[in-house]
Amino acid sequence: MDTIATAHNDNRDNAEIKIILVGDKGVGKSTLLDQFWGPNSNGTQPTASMRYSSPFVETMIIGNKSDLEEQRVISKEQGQELSSQLGALAFREMSVVNFNQEPFIWMLMGIYLRRKLRNQDATEKQRIKKGREDLS
């Protein structure tokens, strides 16, 4: 796969959320980011291969150019299957022709909720640890 990453280029190091779109050349990564964040919002960087191992990275599979149904190479079912294999948040179809922010917003909400759950878990662990220390 000729993989290219297009990143939402927020120059703040402490940005809460960074989005990286990974996909074949010309699938519409830059166009999607421009639609969501406005023109010239992204920077591109070619990558030979990318592996996301951080627990803080959430993934979503996008089937872009959904207006070009007749040229479809990957079926919806294949997209959904890949999404569940990877444990991704979702599989969503998109098109800049009828652009709809819902999938992006859905993804951001998913990230927020997962983080909230993770933080709750961390707080709970901290509470239990403190309880043990208090008892010893």
Ligand SMILES: Nc1nc2c(ncn2[C@@H]2O[C@H](COP(=O)(O)OP(=O)(O)OP(=O)(O)O)[C@@H](O)[C@H]2O)c(=O)[nH]1
């Ligand atoms: N019909 C249609 N065309 C699209 C859609 N999204 C992007 N395009 C067109 O596809 C072409 C490639 O889009 P880009 O956003 O440059 O694709 P990219 O993945 O960033 O490309 P690289 O930077 O070369 O990897 C452009 O001509 C876009 O206008 C879509 O949803 N539907």
